[in-house]
Amino acid sequence: MLAQIESSLDQLSRSERKVAAFVLGDASRVLSMSIARLAQEADVSEPTVNRFCRTFSATGFPDFKLKLAQSLASGPMLTTAMVADTDAIPEIFAKLTDKAIRSVQDLKSSIDVLTLERAVDLFCQARQVAFFGMGASGSVARDAQHKFFRFNVPVVAYEDGLMQRMHAAAMKTGDLAVVISHTGRTRAMVEAATFAREAGASVLAITRSDTPLSRAATLTVSVDVDENTELYIPMMSRLMQLLVLDVLVTGVAQKRGTDFQPHLARIKQALDGTRLSD
Amino acid sequence: MLAQIESSLDQLSRSERKVAAFVLGDASRVLSMSIARLAQEADVSEPTVNRFCRTFSATGFPDFKLKLAQSLASGPMLTTAMVADTDAIPEIFAKLTDKAIRSVQDLKSSIDVLTLERAVDLFCQARQVAFFGMGASGSVARDAQHKFFRFNVPVVAYEDGLMQRMHAAAMKTGDLAVVISHTGRTRAMVEAATFAREAGASVLAITRSDTPLSRAATLTVSVDVDENTELYIPMMSRLMQLLVLDVLVTGVAQKRGTDFQPHLARIKQALDGTRLSD
DNA sequence: ACGGTTTTTTGTAATATTACGTAAATTTAC
DNA sequence: GTAAATTTACGTAATATTACAAAAAACCGT
Numbered sequence: 001m002l003a004q005i006e007s008s009l010d011q012l013s014r015s016e017r018k019v020a021a022f023v024l025g026d027a028s029r030v031l032s033m034s035i036a037r038l039a040q041e042a043d044v045s046e047p048t049v050n051r052f053c054r055t056f057s058a059t060g061f062p063d064f065k066l067k068l069a070q071s072l073a074s075g076p077m078l079t080t081a082m083v084a085d086t087d088a089i090p091e092i093f094a095k096l097t098d099k100a101i102r103s104v105q106d107l108k109s110s111i112d113v114l115t116l117e118r119a120v121d122l123f124c125q126a127r128q129v130a131f132f133g134m135g136a137s138g139s140v141a142r143d144a145q146h147k148f149f150r151f152n153v154p155v156v157a158y159e160d161g162l163m164q165r166m167h168a169a170a171m172k173t174g175d176l177a178v179v180i181s182h183t184g185r186t187r188a189m190v191e192a193a194t195f196a197r198e199a200g201a202s203v204l205a206i207t208r209s210d211t212p213l214s215r216a217a218t219l220t221v222s223v224d225v226d227e228n229t230e231l232y233i234p235m236m237s238r239l240m241q242l243l244v245l246d247v248l249v250t251g252v253a254q255k256r257g258t259d260f261q262p263h264l265a266r267i268k269q270a271l272d273g274t275r276l277s278d
Numbered sequence: 279m280l281a282q283i284e285s286s287l288d289q290l291s292r293s294e295r296k297v298a299a300f301v302l303g304d305a306s307r308v309l310s311m312s313i314a315r316l317a318q319e320a321d322v323s324e325p326t327v328n329r330f331c332r333t334f335s336a337t338g339f340p341d342f343k344l345k346l347a348q349s350l351a352s353g354p355m356l357t358t359a360m361v362a363d364t365d366a367i368p369e370i371f372a373k374l375t376d377k378a379i380r381s382v383q384d385l386k387s388s389i390d391v392l393t394l395e396r397a398v399d400l401f402c403q404a405r406q407v408a409f410f411g412m413g414a415s416g417s418v419a420r421d422a423q424h425k426f427f428r429f430n431v432p433v434v435a436y437e438d439g440l441m442q443r444m445h446a447a448a449m450k451t452g453d454l455a456v457v458i459s460h461t462g463r464t465r466a467m468v469e470a471a472t473f474a475r476e477a478g479a480s481v482l483a484i485t486r487s488d489t490p491l492s493r494a495a496t497l498t499v500s501v502d503v504d505e506n507t508e509l510y511i512p513m514m515s516r517l518m519q520l521l522v523l524d525v526l527v528t529g530v531a532q533k534r535g536t537d538f539q540p541h542l543a544r545i546k547q548a549l550d551g552t553r554l555s556d
Numbered sequence: 557a558c559g560g561t562t563t564t565t566t567g568t569a570a571t572a573t574t575a576c577g578t579a580a581a582t583t584t585a586c
Numbered sequence: 587g588t589a590a591a592t593t594t595a596c597g598t599a600a601t602a603t604t605a606c607a608a609a610a611a612a613c614c615g616t
Binding site: 291292293294322323324325326329340 | 574
Binding site: 147242 | 365
C-alpha cells in the first residue's frame with residue numbers, strides 16, 4: 001500500500017501529494033485520525049483527502065484506513081533496507097527474516113496460478129525430466145531432482161555446463177528440461193534451453209520475467225525478486241525458486257494421485273535403516 | 279485478535295457472545311459493515327456492539343475494525359492445515375506460501391540470537407570449513423559451500439556418506455564441520471559429527487533441538503519446524519536451514535569487514551563473461 | 557423456596573461526530 | 587483572457603457514541 005502510494009506520487013496533484021506525504025510520513029497515526037483532522041494537518045480540504053483515497057481503490061476514507069491498516073500489519077518489514085555495514089547479528093537476522101517474509105508475500109501476489117497449472121501439466125506429461133542450474137541455482141536443481149525422484153519418472157540434474165549441453169542436445173519430444181536461473185542471462189543456461197527446445201523437448205524456465213532465458217523457454221514461471229545479485233549473493237531468489245518447486249512437486253503429487261504410493265513406500269523403507277532413535 | 283475473542287468467549291454476556299460469534303464466523307465481512315448493519319445481522323442492539331468492541335481494548339467500533347483488519351492481514355496463515363488431497367494448484371500454492379511465512383515467523387521468534395553469534399564466531403575462526411548433508415540437506419550443504427566460497431577460506435561440501443567420514447576423520451583442531459540434517463537422526467550425519475569432534479574439529483549442527491546430532495555437536499543452531507517428514511518431503515525445514523545459513527554468511531561477511539573485497543571482485547569479474555545482455 | 561432488592565445486562569432515543577456530494581471559487585495552463 | 591482542472595466551502599446524510607431507562611439475572615433474607 002505505502003509502496004503503491006510512493007510509486008504513484010508523480011501522478012498526483014499538488015494537494016493530493018501533500019496528503020500522500022503525510023500518510024507516508026506517519027502512516028500509523030493516520031489510522032487514528034478523522035478525515036477532517038488529516039485534512040487540517042496535511043493543509044488541504046476534506047474532499048481532497050477523499051479523492052486521494054479513491055485514487056487507491058478505496059470506496060472512501062474509512063475504507064482507505066482499513067486497507068492501510070492491513071498493509072501496515074504485515075509491514076514491520078517495510079524496511080526493504082538492505083543489511084548495513086554496522087548491523088550486528090540480531091539486526092541481520094531480523095532483516096533477513098523480514099525480507100524472506102516479504103519476498104514470499106510478493107511472490108504470492110505476483111505469480112500467475114495458471115502458469116503453475118500448466119507447469120504441473122508439463123511435469124505430468126514428461127517421459128523424463130532434467131534439471132539444469134548453475135551456481136546458486138545449481139543446488140536448487142539438485143534439490144529439485146531429489147524431490148521429483150520420488151515419482152516414478154527418470155530425473156537427472158546437472159550443474160556442469162558441458163553435461164547440460166550434451167544432455168539437452170540428446171533430449172527428445174516428450175522430455176522436459178527445467179532450467180533454473182535467477183538472472184535469466186546466464187549464457188550456458190540459455191543455450192541449454194535452446195538446445196533442448198531444438199531437440200524437441202519442452203522447456204520450463206524458473207527465472208525472472210522478460211529475460212533471454214524466459215524467451216527461450218516453452219513456459220516460464222516468473223520469480224521476480226528485487227535483489228541486487230550483482231553485489232550480493234542471491235538469497236531470496238533461491239528461496240523463492242525452491243518454494244515454487246515445492247508447489248510444483250506437491251501439485252504433481254496431487255495430480256498423479258496414489259498411483260506411485262508403492263514407490264514411495266519402498267523409498268521410505270530404504271531410509272528407515274539410516275535413522276537413529278534417541 | 280480472533281484468537282483473543284475466542285479465548286474470552288466465556289467471559290462475555292449472552293448478547294455480546296452473539297456478536298463474537300458473528301465476527302468469528304465472517305471476520306472479513308465485518309470490515310465492510312457499519313455498526314448498525316452488524317447489530318442487525320447479529321440480532322443485537324448497536325450499543326451492545328459498541329460495548330463488545332470496547333471489551334477488546336478498542337475505543338469504539340471503527341477502531342475495532344482497524345485492529346481487526348490488522349490482525350486479519352497477518353493472519354490468513356492461521357491455517358496450519360496441510361495440503362489436502364482435493365486441493366487444486368491455487369490452494370496448494372496459497373497453503374505453501376502461507377506455511378512458508380509462518381515458518382519464517384516461527385523461526386524468527388524461536389531462534390536464539392546468541393547461538394547465531396557464536397556460530398558466526400566459529401566460522402570466523404575456522405581454518406577450513408566442511409559442510410555435510412545428505413538427502414534434502416545435501417543440496418543445502420552444497421548451497422552453503424557456494425556461499426562461503428566467497429570468503430578466502432577453504433571450503434568443501436560432501437553429500438556422500440563415505441567421503442564425509444573420511445573427511446571428518448582427517449580434520450584438525452581449528453577446522454569447522456557444519457552438519458546439516460532435518461531429523462537430527464541420520465546415522466551417517468551423527469557419525470560424521472562424532473568423527474570430526476574426535477579429530478579435534480569444531481562441529482556446528484543445523485538441525486532440530488534435542489536430537490542425537492545436536493548432542494554430538496559443539497554448537498547447535500536449532501531449526502524446529504513442525505513438519506511431518508515421515509510422510510512428506512521436507513520443504514519448510516530446508517527453506518529454514520537455508521535462511522539460517524544466509525544469516526550466518528551475512529554475519530561472517532560483516533565481521534570480516536572489507537578484507538576480502540578484492541577476492542569478491544575477482545569472482546565477479548570471472549562471472550561477467552558468462553552473462554548475456556538483452 | 558419465594559419475593560424483594562441489587563446488580564448486571566440490554567435496548568431506546570437523543571446527540572455528537574464523521575464523511576460525502578454538490579456547487580462555487582481559485583488556480584493553472586494555453 | 588478563457589477554458590480546464592483542481593481545490594475549497596458548505597450542507598446533508600450517514601454513522602457512531604453517550605445517556606438513560608427498562609428488563610433480566612443474580613443475590614439475599616425471611
